Amino acid sequence: MIQLNINDQLYELDVEKDMPLLWAIRDVLGFTGTKYGCGIAQCGACTVHMDGVPTRSCVTPVGVTQNKKITTIEGLNSKTSRAVQAAWERLDVVQCGYCQSGQIMAATALLEAQPDPSDEQINAAMSGNICRCATYVRIRAGIREASRALV
């Protein structure tokens, strides 16, 4: 049995230790906000927070996540995440939306670590998250707007 702490809730899962956290979250627990895009930590659609750190759940074996606090898009509820999501909605950042959970997880982690990031810091924090609709202009604007609300 694997014990997981997801969104402040403890779960016991009967899965192999090498199952990636992504599939435990999606297929076993049914939280579908976290997406599959590449399976090799290239696109960032599967980003969750593990002890507050943005983590690619598609390459993180569920076995190494025991005793860690995992947050998915469904569990976001901080001042920062609310500012990010409010900015995303106000600017209509999304297009197809498939990557956006990962983008929001990455942006929230960035602003929690650095509430007033430079362009370079935004690029560094966000360039692991692919958006095929190329909503990058608005993601950047959304981060800046959330930052203004927080600082």
Next chain:
Amino acid sequence: MATDRIVNVSRRQFLKVGLAAGTGLTLGVYLPTLRSAGAAAGPGKAGGAMFKAGTFEPNAFVSIGADNSVTVIAKHLEMGQGTYTGLATLVAEELDAAWSQITVKPAPADANRYNNLLWGSTQGTGGSTAIANSFVQMRKAGAAAREMLVGAAAEQWGVSTSDVTVRDGIVRHQATERSVTFGELAERAGRQPVPVEPFLKDPSEFRLIGSHVPRKDSRDKTHGTAIFTQDIQLPGMLTALVAHPPRFGATVKSLDASATKRVKGVTDVVQIPTGVAVLAKDFWSAKRGRDVLRVDWDESKAFTLGTDEILTEYRALSKNPGAVARKEGDTDQAMARAARVIEADYVFPYLAHAALEPMNCVIKVSGDGCEVWNGEQFQTPDQMAVANVLGLKPEHVKINMLYAGGSFGRRANPQSDYVVEAANIVKAIQGKAPVKLVWTREDDMRAGYYRPMYFHRMKAGLDDAGDIIAWQHRIVGQSIIAGTAFEASLAQDGIDQTSVEGAANVPYAVPNITVDLHSPKLPVPVQWWRSVGSTHTAFAVETFIDELAVAARRDPVVLRRTLLKNHPRHRGVVGLAAEKSRWGETLPPNRGRGIAVHESFNSYVAQVADVSVDKDGSYSVDRVVVAVDCGIAVNPDIIRAQMEGGLGFGLSAALSSQITLNAGRVVQSNFHDYTVLRMSEMPDVEVHIVQSTESPTGVGEPATPVIAPAVANALAAATGKRFYELPLLVTG
């Protein structure tokens, strides 16, 4: 004025289309009722009632509940382009609803009620047609509902309908200060006669059209609650992964599934026409099962050429004239008397769509019908294809439309490839469980259906004064429509119009023009990719004209505007982009500015790109100024978003994306070797929309083909070097 032989061609014109080039949109608008004739339709309940009793359903597109909710039924796929918002804007405008009371629901697959008016009897989304074909239809749907609400209020109050006004979802009688909500009127409105020809607003009265109207899908997509095919979970559902052959055309010779069947969670291994499917209770188990599957492939009939060999063949073909797509004057004679002849060859790679949600499909068989959960661009062709596999009538295939996590043309497959694969899997297990077919990124990347590889050969003759007197453009590349149901409607005189669009209708006034085409047949599956033929023709035309401008010592903007004398809308966007970008100002060293203009899907886009080039040959695209003329701007903010995203999509192909083949095997497999645009590479984008009273045209695709030539021209301005291949590599 020269008559373009090829005008405004693409998917929007397939089947029996009534859109005459240059005449604007004339749509036969028909407002079917929500409950179609014979709506019962099998266990899947295709069609049938969508709303509870007491709801006002004036037609198939609008429903007003007693709770004052207004539901707009969207016949098009929402894949990011904003159509749910756009379609709802049109309805809400004429209905005078409050935007906050509107929700959008996907329509079921039903060609009788939800066909694309530009595609005859087919329901589907593509060719940037959603708003163009719906502009009048959705407004009439809203206007009809409004007239019935007004009639109901007048009847209730015993007043004249002419004294009843509607604003933001409230129906009023000013003189007596009475008002009522839509919800309160819903039941009575349902008893009003349905207007045959509802009255539409004059554009000067528009309150939502042309204004900022927020997207309807932002909240769900910002909170992880929007549902995509990947997210569907049904009781007892199995997840299927398929082992596909390593080369196009290979088949299964023999199969050893013993190790696979020992993997915990794996339930079935079945052979299907496209390979071998492994089914399990979840994705990870199916993946582990497939990893140990042993398939011996028969590759005796497989395709074994590589990209280099294909290119050699294409170059050889380009030596000879092809099928003529356009011929005006005498190009050979003019070329012979030209003072200077300039030639250039262009190479374009295969491209994968690489939507972030890899292809997938959920299917469940029950009783004598089936249900599909999918976000797809070709609802009714897919419905037909599934019915054929399962031996059902199309109306017994219920398609539950979901959001698509990108598509860019991929979910409009003429063979319904991945949907048919899912149907074959559920058939192979005799429908014992619902099946979710999931392609991994690698499966998606290597499945083919690429934007074809192309080779272009261009040649122009300049006279003593530097004027272009001859233009020859030869294109070599696979036909997208060959062998598909679209061949009859999209081929003219043996020419695949999607291969030459953007080239055969080159807008520049040159007296002698020849455009011809070779369409070699290869077994590499190909398909439309956001902006289709324009993805390559715009690059060849727009970089070549730039090269000619430099050769003739003309300013690229001035030359374009001169040669666009018969094309005012092209001219207009060139002028606007040039003005807003401060075209002509002196730039610092190692910086370059380039322009390109292109019409696709009846929308006109010009882009001015600014680049910086380092000594080592690396470069960045710093800023892009966009001017777009898409007729009436229904949702300006969505137009801006599509310009930003559309050029960003094109920038991936400009900078680095390509699919190559080595001895028939696809080399790339995932985003580490099929690289796409990332945040650090995204330029600042400034969008300017031309004020227009023309009928609205699409914006999903037209920004995409313009960016690569604009960037190539900017790089040429910065480096003095011309660029003839995509992706653009400054070094080497």
